[in-house]
Amino acid sequence: MSDQLLLVDDEPGLREAVQAYLEDSGFTVDVASNAHEGLELAHQKLPDLVITDIMMPQVDGYQFLKQLREDPQFKTLPVVFLTARGMTADRIQGYNAGCDAYISKPFDPDELVAVVTNLLEKQKALQAAAADDGGHNLAEMARQIAEIRAMLTQKGTIAQSPNTIKIDFTPREQSVLDLVVDGLMNKEIARRLETSVRNVEKYVSRLFSKTGTNSRTELVRYALENGLTKN
Incomplete structure (x- = not known):
């Protein structure tokens, strides 16, 4: 079974392109056009990793991440910010907010796949270690x-x-x-x-x-x- 990803971005063109590339790379991808839809899908699908934009209407990426982290089942869920805000101060703010990776637009799709794969492998290793510890x-x-x-x-x-x-x-x-x-x-x-x-x-x-x-x-x-x- 492929890893389940959730992609949240209000730009239809970019959302479709990223979804297609990730699916071609072997992932299953659900998409949402805003944070509200993203939160609903997260509860329905329980994704292995979330990729989200920061600059979205009504609820931005920082607020969306905060809402995710407030739910115990998403405390350790890997979250990647994929955003046009690429200044060093923006990256620091992203990491301070609790994201696991920060990728600036425009970006290389291969870099995104590498980051996602790396985070998923680390998450699986942590889960395996936890299972062993609880044996x-x-x-x-x-x-x-x-x-x-x-x-x-x-x-x-x-x-x-x-x-x-x-x-x-x-x-x-x-x-x-x-x-x-x-x-x-x-x-x-x-x-x-x-x-x-x-x-x-x-x-x-x-x-x-x-x-x-x-x-x-x-x-x-x-x-x-x-x-x-x-x-």
């Missing part, structure tokens, strides 16, 4: 999930509280939730659903956001107590 906690996490299920089953919570609240899960989110509740870890879920571990991580992050939970055990407890699992 020793897998058995403990599975034990906690088993305890939660046993406790709630004994109380009859699952039978007594079906669908007590309504959350609009997509079919894939529901599938991931059901498997998390079953005590499966991300690698097992990825194998079961025939997708990548990175995609499973995205769906679990989205489940945390939709349910207001911060950990797997919290998510399991919340799902069981509110009848959100189909198991």
Whole structure:
């Protein structure tokens, strides 16, 4: 599965040209013409990286980046500024705002692809390291999930509280939730659903956001107590 990019720029010609070049380079690219559309698409698609202009009407690139960073699931999302503002002071402002790379227009498309590829590789390395660091906690996490299920089953919570609240899960989110509740870890879920571990991580992050939970055990407890699992 190719990496998912989000391109936000209010110039139609440049937006189409950059999208075409990135897609020819093997990426999947969603596009938005303003920051509002970009934020909506970010929540829908959970991109691996965002490329955005700075000078846009209503909400500029700095405000857009701030809005992204305020969402926990986008705290570490790589963001590239692609802009006509090329002065040193502009670059400093961009990096201080939290962008990961700053490319001035006009630019070489090959440079953009190189920057995007480099940032994505670094992000994958960080995610892999985090997964390795958490490996020793897998058995403990599975034990906690088993305890939660046993406790709630004994109380009859699952039978007594079906669908007590309504959350609009997509079919894939529901599938991931059901498997998390079953005590499966991300690698097992990825194998079961025939997708990548990175995609499973995205769906679990989205489940945390939709349910207001911060950990797997919290998510399991919340799902069981509110009848959100189909198991």
